Amino acid sequence: MSLETVRIERLGAQADGIAEVGGETVYVGFALPGEQVTVRRQKARGNVVSIDEPSAERTEPPCRHFGPKGDLCGGCALQHFNITAYNHWKKQLVSDVLAARGIDADVRPLITCAPGSRRRAVLSARAVKGGIVLGFNRAGTNTIADIRECAVVRPAIAEALPGLRALAGIAAAGTRPFRLQVLETSAGLDVAIDGVRELADKKRRTAIGKALELGYARLSLGNEILIEARKPIVTFNGIEVIPPPAAFVQASATAQEAMIEIVSTHLAGTKRVADLFSGCGTFALPLTRHAAVDAFENDGAALEALDHAARHTQGLKPLSVERRDLFRRPVNAAELKKTEGVVFDPPRAGAQAQSKEIAASGVTKVAAVSCNPATLARDLRILIDGGFRLASVTPIDQFLWSPHVEAIALLER
Structure with missing residues (x-):
């Protein structure tokens, strides 16, 4: 391994500083755009030895475990980045992957989460x-x-x-x-x-x-x-749910409520909604306040928690649940015949097969929720090519100081 001095040109999608050296790309953790740093290089990786010219956007990390002088905890990647610049970068991650798919989107301001809010x-x-x-x-x-x-x-x-x-x-x-x-x-x-x-x-x-x-x-x-x-007990817009052990719930309760508000507002006025990849009911349960909901999920324990919560909450519209692997057997266009609105929140792999069925259906409103902008952009391309208009995209930062970003895209036709 050799010592080299490099100039960081930009941040990559995984939050590494990127330098171009002799026609080769070098990835440098804990470095910021514009900085000159000395690195110990091993092939395409550079480990920071010293920051010779720090960026004006560099700030003091709040945690002693962060960075090359800490314990190199990988839970965070960007505690050293000024929060204003960091928020802009997070939003730009979403804008860039949409643009790469030829999607012209109204990307709304980033919904932020405070330190100490991840539950x-x-x-x-x-x-x-x-x-x-x-x-x-x-x-x-x-x-x-x-x-x-x-x-x-x-x-x-x-x-x-x-x-x-x-x-x-x-x-x-x-x-x-x-x-x-x-x-x-609670x-x-x-x-x-x-x-x-x-x-x-x-x-x-x-x-x-x-x-x-x-x-x-x-x-x-x-x-x-x-x-x-x-x-x-966790609550989804005031509805109490007992999740199964190790259940998936949104990482931040504040972000969760903002997401519920965005989805519920978009789907207001629809009489029947399909919640695909419903989990324990983050969206399905609040939506049943105003619409009949058909929830589909492959995790049986999560569906049981959803069904139990619905049966023990008064004043909700009808809810049906079906255990189903939506990757292998997506809800097809014929099954969506009476459905006006759809919300889907898949794993990082996205919902490619399901998006094709939605595009072929008579559904008029879609709320697409994703923790992976790349697969979201792919799925949105399918829906737009199928006749939907993309109304807006809202990025949400549930994973503070990491390269991960959530987003909700709203579509209609």
Whole structure:
């Protein structure tokens, strides 16, 4: 590895600084556009040795674990970036991928989330000589950065790190890494141990005792509930839901409510709506206040939580649920014959097959929600070519200081 001085030209989609050296592209973590930095280079990667000419947009990171002088925690990539410039870059990520598909979009201002607002975290853990490491993977590696603080998660999760480390010490088997999925609920923390095949009876009892001592609402091993001291409840626009262990919910409650408002406003006036990739009902449940909803989801436990919430909430319109793999068997155009509006919120792979069916249907309004701008742009191209007009795109920053950005696109015809 050699030392080189490079000039950073721009930020890449994964938040690396990008330099061009002798016709080759070099990716430099923790560097900003305009900076001159000395790097230790290995092929296309450059690790910062010194920042010789810092950018005016560089700022002091709020977390001691961030950056090359910290523990290289990979949970954040851009704490050193001035927040105004960072917000502009986040919005531009969405604009750029849409433009690459030839889509002229009205990209609205970024909906931001404050530090300390993320209610869901997936922590990695591993037994090492002398104890347990708990945290997020170090930048660009599979090695766990052992964290003692976190600037992005809710205070209840940050303050729980010592207890979670103790719980991980109980659950650890050998040196194999595993995960703790943590969700803040109104009843306390909901914790699921993932990647541990089983716990011996003594460990199981000890883990349950520790969870009760720490005041967790629920502790699970995979999908098995070990102890439920209180029902872990989250709310979707005021409707209470008990999610299954390790369930997907939006990372920020503030972002979730903003997203519900955008989708509900767009689909107002529709009498029948299909919620595709519905999960536990983030959109389906609020929409049933004004429309009949057909919810489709492949996760049976999530559908059960959705159905249970609907049956125990008064004043909602009819809701039907169907377990279905929408990648293998999308809801076809004929099945959407009586449907006026659609909302879909797929995994990162997007909804290509489903978008083709929506384009071929008589649906008049669509709200497309995505955590991957690239697959969203692909799906929007299908819908636009099928006769829809793109009204707006709103980027949402649920994942502060990371390269990930959510977006909601609203279409009609």
